[in-house]
């Protein structure tokens with residue numbers, strides 16, 4: 001009897017550990033984005049994640065087909081409320097309750113939903129309307145949490161992923177400080193909520209972007225966890241061996257300054273692109289494989305490494321992304337973050353368990369774009385694209401009355417040859433060079449590509465961008 005009681009309580013004890021450990025395990029997760037028109041169906045994608053030994057999966061919505069397909073799998077699942085539903089939920093408990101009863105109750109617990117993320121990088125959008133959403137963010141998180149509590153579902157944690165631009169100061173890490181425009185109004189109430197509900201601070205942390213913005217001053221190997229670096233933070237005396245740790249600790253120091261030294265971190269996104277535009281340095285297979293392999297080793301290491309400011313603490317991590325997504329707008333890297341190509345074949349080998357440290361990977365192609373590109377680039381119509389779509393794009397680019405296409409008017413220097421391809425190429429180059437400083441990229445819904453070859457002909461000079 002005594003033995004039975006002992007076994008029984010041991011069993012309970014271990015089950016409790018398993019439950020809480022499941023929540024904070026170091027198993028690597030992936031972001032399963034859906035912005036592609038050529039991606040495998042969810043059930044196949046899930047098979048792929050299975051064979052890759054992915055531990056958790058993060059969605060950018062609460063897609064019912066995927067949630068259904070994830071039922072009875074071993075994946076822990078993170079779902080997301082779109083940014084445009086935040087204000088409604090903040091203002092109306094019924095809306096929060098409806099969201100939970102539509103998107104959680106039909107699937108839980110067969111689908112192991114663990115995190116509900118309210119919006120994505122909400123604090124990085126900055127129009128008047130967006131700033132209203134900033135104020136609605138924490139109230140919406142609280143309403144979602146109330147609904148969960150009402151359904152006795154406190155095992156599910158509520159958070160919101162932020163980008164590094166939530167910080168005003170990041171370097172050295174001990175000087176980490178939140179942006180002054182949101183520190184008191186949004187961040188402090190958010191930390192209060194996360195602390196009170198024992199949830200996590202979700203951060204999208206990309207050493208790639210920090211390095212790529214400043215490749216002459218940040219050592220690439222420091223960003224790739226390569227080599228023997230020691231950078232000392234003069235403020236804290238802590239020693240850093242890689243850029244990711246510095247970025248994470250700048251968040252930890254910023255939270256501590258607001259009186260919250262213990263809120264756990266989740267890396268909701270990190271990764272490295274395998275390709276990009278000509279002028280985007282460092283986006284290649286070798287760096288992507290190196291970053292993600294080293295990341296996995298570090299996050300899954302036993303005993304747990306943690307960061308200099310928080311040694312030994314597990315940081316649940318989601319790699320961005322499962323697939324290359326061909327419909328992501330923006331510069332070239334955006335469509336090349338996948339561990340897998342859109343057809344499900346691997347971009348490079350990677351062991352996500354981190355256990356087989358002896359794995360010998362095949363060699364990867366030699367890298368030629370680690371230094372920033374210097375020279376001129378033009379943006380022309382890509383070969384082989386649909387001419388009707390191209391024509392529509394020309395109408396769009398040239399119909400704005402901003403002078404982009406003046407040289408294409410009949411009789412002007414670029415009017416001839418009168419072909420859609422020629423006119424589109426001029427329009428793209430002209431628009432890109434005019435508006436690049438305001439964020440325009442050479443993409444045009446996949447109809448454009450960069451070239452180092454000047455397309456100008458005769459008296460028709462194509463505008464270019466100089467790097």
Ligand SMILES: *[C@@H]1O[C@H](CO)[C@@H](O)[C@H](O)[C@H]1NC(C)=O
Nearest residue numbers: 042043064065066068069070
């Ligand atoms: C996945 O979802 C689709 C559509 O809802 C369904 O037809 C299919 O049976 C599901 N597959 C599995 C393995 O659950």
Ligand SMILES: *[C@@H]1O[C@H](CO)[C@@H](O)[C@H](O)[C@H]1NC(C)=O
Nearest residue numbers: 088091092093094095096098
């Ligand atoms: C709250 O939302 C519900 C469901 O959409 C709606 O019926 C109700 O009118 C809303 N209440 C307020 C005060 O807007």
Ligand SMILES: *[C@@H]1O[C@H](CO)[C@@H](O)[C@H](O)[C@H]1NC(C)=O
Nearest residue numbers: 192195196258259260261262
């Ligand atoms: C954070 O939560 C802990 C545990 O509930 C509590 O003791 C502490 O006072 C909270 N910190 C703040 C700053 O509210």
Ligand SMILES: *[C@@H]1O[C@H](CO)[C@@H](O)[C@H](O)[C@H]1NC(C)=O
Nearest residue numbers: 416417422455456457458459
């Ligand atoms: C360059 O311009 C000439 C004269 O308009 C034209 O005949 C020729 O086809 C053009 N070449 C290209 C590559 O467009």
